[in-house]
Amino acid sequence: DAKTTQPNSMESNEEEPVHLPCNHSTISGTDYIHWYRQLPSQGPEYVIHGLTSNVNNRMASLAIAEDRKSSTLILHRATLRDAAVYYCILRDVGNQGGKLIFGQGTELSVKP
Amino acid sequence: KAGVTQTPRYLIKTRGQQVTLSCSPISGHRSVSWYQQTPGQGLQFLFEYFSETQRNKGNFPGRFSGRQFSNSRSEMNVSTLELGDSALYLCASRGAATYNEQFFGPGTRLTVL
Numbered sequence: 001d002a003k004t005t006q007p008n009s010m011e012s013n014e015e016e017p018v019h020l021p022c023n024h025s026t027i028s029g030t031d032y033i034h035w036y037r038q039l040p041s042q043g044p045e046y047v048i049h050g051l052t053s054n055v056n057n058r059m060a061s062l063a064i065a066e067d068r069k070s071s072t073l074i075l076h077r078a079t080l081r082d083a084a085v086y087y088c089i090l091r092d093v094g095n096q097g098g099k100l101i102f103g104q105g106t107e108l109s110v111k112p
Numbered sequence: 113k114a115g116v117t118q119t120p121r122y123l124i125k126t127r128g129q130q131v132t133l134s135c136s137p138i139s140g141h142r143s144v145s146w147y148q149q150t151p152g153q154g155l156q157f158l159f160e161y162f163s164e165t166q167r168n169k170g171n172f173p174g175r176f177s178g179r180q181f182s183n184s185r186s187e188m189n190v191s192t193l194e195l196g197d198s199a200l201y202l203c204a205s206r207g208a209a210t211y212n213e214q215f216f217g218p219g220t221r222l223t224v225l
Contacts, residue, residue, distance in 0.1 A: 032212065034212070036214075041218075042216075042218060043116075043202045043204070043216030043217050043218055043219050044155070044202070044204075044214075044216045045215075045216065046212075046213040046214060046215070049212050049213075087155075091212075097143075097160050097162075097167050097168040098143050098144075098145040098160045098162075098167075098168070098204065098206050098214055099145065099157045099160060099168045099170070100145075100147075100155075100157065100214065101157065102147075102154055102155035102156075103154070104154055105154075
């Protein structure tokens with residue numbers, strides 16, 4: 001499975017946008033980019049995923065570089081509740097199984 | 113719709129004992145995956161069950177095993193516990209309609225003394 005690289009930690013101010021980067025230079029053409037987050041004392045939760053085009057949902061936006069070697073998770077207005085560890089994960093489209101390979105993730109802190 | 117539930121939430125065992133953890137997936141979900149989370153190794157995939165069959169397995173010793181029942185509930189068992197097995201054990205379920213999204217439970221915190 002291809003590897004992802006994320007900064008260990010990031011800080012944000014409440015109500016400001018947050019851009020969480022992820023590098024995946026060895027991504028293959030059939031890898032989806034998934035993002036999960038883990039709030040303190042909880043299990044991870046799905047945030048968003050995409051293949052080539054930018055994606056939006058109620059939680060966040062995912063911007064994917066044209067060469068797909070990097071992506072950015074965008075939280076449009078950070079709240080205190082968004083403080084969590086964010087994981088960027090690659091998952092082959094042919095992978096029918098539920099196996100996810102988590103890296104170390106980015107710990108996001110949000111200041112009031 | 114109820115989420116993924118795991119029991120017990122906390123467990124303390126001693127070295128050499130064995131332990132069984134339980135996971136009830138979201139109703140209708142047939143896939144259940146198990147993960148171990150430790151401060152040193154992070155989140156690591158243990159195994160996945162689908163329709164009572166193990167479909168995928170991570171790189172863990174044979175002391176870690178699991179099974180799935182016909183109602184999709186799953187159990188994982190760790191025999192001959194070691195101190196290093198102290199971790200948060202998470203299970204996640206997935207349904208056909210939400211193929212790309214896994215729903216995680218709150219986890220079972222296992223402490224081995």
